[in-house]
Amino acid sequence: MKVVVCVKQIPDPADPGALDPDTKTLRRDVKLILDESDSYGVEMALQLVDTAGEGSVHLVSMVPNDEVSGLRTALAMGADSATLVSDEALAGSDALGTARVLAAAIARSEPDLVLAATESSDGYTGVVPAQVAELLGLPSVTFAKEIAIEGGTATVRRQTEAGADLVECPLPAVVSVTAGVVEPRYPSFRGIMQAKNKPVDNLKIADLQIAAEQVGWAGAGQEIADIAEAPERAAGEVVVDEGDAHERIVAFLDELKVI
Amino acid sequence: MALDKIWVYCEAGDDGVATISLEMLAKAREVAGTVEAFCGGDGAVCAAELGDHGATAVYSTGDLEGRMQGVSVASAVAAALSSGSVAAPDAFLLGTTYDGRDVAARLSVKLDASVLSNVVDLRLDGDRLVGVEPVFGGTINVTSRFTNGGPDIWLVRPKSFEPSAVGGPPAEAMDLPVPELGAAGGAVVLDRFTEESEGPKLDEAAIVVSGGRGLGSAEAYSMIEGLAKELGAAPGASRAIVDAGWVPYSYQVGQTGKVVKPTVYIACGISGATQHLVGMKGSKNIIAINKDSEAPIFAVADLGIVGDVHKVVPKLTEALEGR
Numbered sequence: 001m002k003v004v005v006c007v008k009q010i011p012d013p014a015d016p017g018a019l020d021p022d023t024k025t026l027r028r029d030v031k032l033i034l035d036e037s038d039s040y041g042v043e044m045a046l047q048l049v050d051t052a053g054e055g056s057v058h059l060v061s062m063v064p065n066d067e068v069s070g071l072r073t074a075l076a077m078g079a080d081s082a083t084l085v086s087d088e089a090l091a092g093s094d095a096l097g098t099a100r101v102l103a104a105a106i107a108r109s110e111p112d113l114v115l116a117a118t119e120s121s122d123g124y125t126g127v128v129p130a131q132v133a134e135l136l137g138l139p140s141v142t143f144a145k146e147i148a149i150e151g152g153t154a155t156v157r158r159q160t161e162a163g164a165d166l167v168e169c170p171l172p173a174v175v176s177v178t179a180g181v182v183e184p185r186y187p188s189f190r191g192i193m194q195a196k197n198k199p200v201d202n203l204k205i206a207d208l209q210i211a212a213e214q215v216g217w218a219g220a221g222q223e224i225a226d227i228a229e230a231p232e233r234a235a236g237e238v239v240v241d242e243g244d245a246h247e248r249i250v251a252f253l254d255e256l257k258v259i
Numbered sequence: 260m261a262l263d264k265i266w267v268y269c270e271a272g273d274d275g276v277a278t279i280s281l282e283m284l285a286k287a288r289e290v291a292g293t294v295e296a297f298c299g300g301d302g303a304v305c306a307a308e309l310g311d312h313g314a315t316a317v318y319s320t321g322d323l324e325g326r327m328q329g330v331s332v333a334s335a336v337a338a339a340l341s342s343g344s345v346a347a348p349d350a351f352l353l354g355t356t357y358d359g360r361d362v363a364a365r366l367s368v369k370l371d372a373s374v375l376s377n378v379v380d381l382r383l384d385g386d387r388l389v390g391v392e393p394v395f396g397g398t399i400n401v402t403s404r405f406t407n408g409g410p411d412i413w414l415v416r417p418k419s420f421e422p423s424a425v426g427g428p429p430a431e432a433m434d435l436p437v438p439e440l441g442a443a444g445g446a447v448v449l450d451r452f453t454e455e456s457e458g459p460k461l462d463e464a465a466i467v468v469s470g471g472r473g474l475g476s477a478e479a480y481s482m483i484e485g486l487a488k489e490l491g492a493a494p495g496a497s498r499a500i501v502d503a504g505w506v507p508y509s510y511q512v513g514q515t516g517k518v519v520k521p522t523v524y525i526a527c528g529i530s531g532a533t534q535h536l537v538g539m540k541g542s543k544n545i546i547a548i549n550k551d552s553e554a555p556i557f558a559v560a561d562l563g564i565v566g567d568v569h570k571v572v573p574k575l576t577e578a579l580e581g582r
Contacts, residue, residue: 007474013534019399036502037515094373095364103335121534123522124514125376126355126414130364139445140329155449159508160357161271163454167327169446179515180502221373221407225389230400234539235557241566248574249525249546249559250366252562256544258523259490259582 001055001149003045003105004131005061005079006116007038009063009070013121019227032063034070037117037182039077041177045115046078046185048149051196055112056080060105063091063100064091064216075195083108087092092217095123099131101215104208107136113154114174118143133174140174141167145181261383264346265291268332268353268362269298269305269317273371276308279333279354283415284312288351288425290383295348296430299323299332299358303432310429312422320434326450329361331360331437337369338438345435350388352381376414381450388413396514396533397540417462418518418541450508454509457488461510464493467542468521469512469555470537471497473528473549473568477505483527495519497529513538528568531533531556548572563567 009032042057049055059074059082066086074160075082083105090101107201114133119126133140143159149171159178169175185196205215213219239248253259265287267563270277280296287294294318296302296309302319309317326493339345351366352358355377361554378390384544390402392411405411410434470483487494495517496510512519513535518532524542529535529555531547539545547560548571557563564571 013532019394019401038289061348078315079533095376096367096371096373099364099368113544119515121515125374126373127364127367127376130361131368134330134333134368135444137441137443139327140361141327141445142329142361156446156453157561158357161270161277161450163452163509165448166450167446168449170442173446178508179498180504183504221405222367222375222403223406224401224403225384228402228403229399230393230397231530235558236561237558238557238565240552241564241571243570245564245566246578247577249562249564249571250578252544253490253523256523259323259579 001049001052002058002109002111002112002114003049003113003115004058004060004109005041005045005074006102006114007042007059007060007061007071007074008034008035008120009033009076010120010122014208019023020252025081032067032070034073035117035121037119037121037179038052038074039091040179040182041115042074042077042079042152043119043182043184044147044177047182048113048147049253052149058082058111062090062101062105064088071197071200073134073152073187075106075198076191078183078191081198084200085203085205085208087205089212089216090103092220094222096221097219099128099135101205101210102210103132103135104210105203106132112171113115114172116174118176118178120172129174129176131232134224136174138172139169140172141169142176144175147175147180149255171220262291262349262386262388264293264295264348264353266348267294267296267314268351269296269309270300270354270356271298271300271305277354277415278422279415281312282417282420283354284314285423286381288313290381291349293363297332297336299328299500306432310427313425314399314430315427315555316433317430318433320435320437323437325539326440326444327361327446327448328358329365330440330443332362333365333369335435336366340370341437346411348411349409350544350569352413352415355414355416356372359414363412364448367412372410372412373405373407374412374414375405378413379409379416380421381413382580383417393537396536397532411438416518418520419483453576458491459493461493461495461512462517463520466490466492466525467495467512467519467521468492468525468527469497469529469530470500470527472499474500475529475533479569480505486525486572489576493576497532497535501520523545526556527572529556530554531559
């Protein structure tokens with residue numbers, strides 16, 4: 001069974017950088033790491049291949065520079081190989097441009113299953129997985145809590161407003177994995193060493209028959225009109241607990257007439 | 260100048276039309292001359308409620324027989340537009356929900372149209388819409404617009420607008436047939452489960468009590484549930500403890516979870532990562548309990564308690580008992 005996992009390298013959320021007022025994009029000159037949201041897809045893929053007793057996990061990612069450190073993290077967890085589409089033309093891509101590149105890269109490996117996070121932690125558009133599925137002509141199940149594969153069919157427990165749906169889906173298919181549903185493994189020392197020698201296929205968009213005007217700034221069907229600081233919410237009273245702070249809370253709730 | 264026509268994606272459950280759909284109808288009426296709804300399923304049962312909220316027509320697919328909303332509805336809309344049986348709206352509004360995202364994503368590919376997600380406000384700028392998206396935990400507002408010919412596809416965060424009934428006549432029920440879906444339509448719902456939860460729903464509750472990493476362990480979350488029960492509140496959580504598996508994803512408040520705007524939000528052992536703040540900053544009153552006086556949550560709290568949640572929360576629960 002061949003599983004492709006879409007992963008994204010993002011600025012560390014603890015130090016996300018800033019919006020560049022000139023280009024109106026997120027500055028990405030900071031160090032990029034594996035989006036934590038993607039670690040669940042990687043873990044899910046490793047578990048599914050493990051359960052199947054055979055198969056491989058291949059990563060697909062894109063970036064406007066040649067950053068690979070986030071990919072190495074996922075390879076160190078146990079993924080076998082990666083395709084990285086790194087091309088300056090990708091800067092400024094919207095969700096649809098991103099999905100076009102990912103779909104073209106995924107198609108080359110003819111996977112049985114494509115996994116992704118439900119959304120990235122930085123851009124969080126939440127539409128890329130289903131766009132990839134539509135571009136590839138595949139069925140998709142988003143917000144998976146559990147996935148079981150048997151005989152060319154995926155059975156997925158999908159998060160819903162009310163609870164969950166049990167969905168049956170023929171393979172190949174695209175499934176997005178809800179954060180927190182599996183426990184991502186920490187890369188072992190051996191894994192980290194092995195990751196350095198795992199194959200990473202570097203592609204340009206031309207290798208995927210994608211033209212520069214279809215992606216990046218040129219291809220994005222949207223633009224930023226304005227960036228402004230949101231009105232600050234003023235901080236109120238801060239009390240250090242001396243054993244009676246709960247009384248202050250009760251008094252506050254009383255004032256609000258909610259108790 | 261207002262837009263000619265907006266289509267609003269309608270989601271419905273046992274309690275009728277989803278609140279997010281009604282919220283979008285209210286905003287759509289402000290910016291467009293004609294507002295129509297579209298949905299996957301039987302739209303006729305929603306016609307009265309949709310009409311009451313200003314939709315003049317509801318286009319619906321009929322029973323999907325378990326097929327997914329995303330691929331079915333997007334394919335049906337694209338087919339109707341390309342056949343010319345329906346004139347294209349200037350914009351589609353869909354909720355940032357499980358199904359809303361799927362429909363928007365599939366539709367964007369079919370129409371080769373860009374999508375703007377996580378919009379919390381929409382307004383007219385000349386004869387086009389612009390939308391506002393909060394980034395960096397809501398500290399920065401980015402206003403964006405589409406640059407292609409349209410139609411626009413906007414994904415709107417719940418709780419961005421107030422629903423308002425205008426007492427219109429029932430929406431006219433129109434057919435939106437689903438074409439042959441091929442392989443893309445292969446996923447089928449076999450069974451649906453409702454998560455039984457006591458008390459109010461997280462995104463509707465007047466009071467929300469949330470727990471974070473400061474609780475120290477999954478077991479300590481029972482403290483949050485105890486306090487929530489005493490207050491008639493909904494229990495919530497930060498992403499950190501959802502990712503750690505202490506509570507299910509459906510409890511999550513924040514950028515990747517639910518947006519809540521209760522009368523009172525009580526954050527217990529939550530530091531206030533930007534990811535969390537964006538989901539609760541709109542609460543009318545915020546109480547925060549955290550042992551770190553430097554925690555960012557205190558910058559948005561009306562009442563901040565620098566203290567140990569393991570001491571303050573049980574005492575608070577006890578003090579509220581019998582009130």
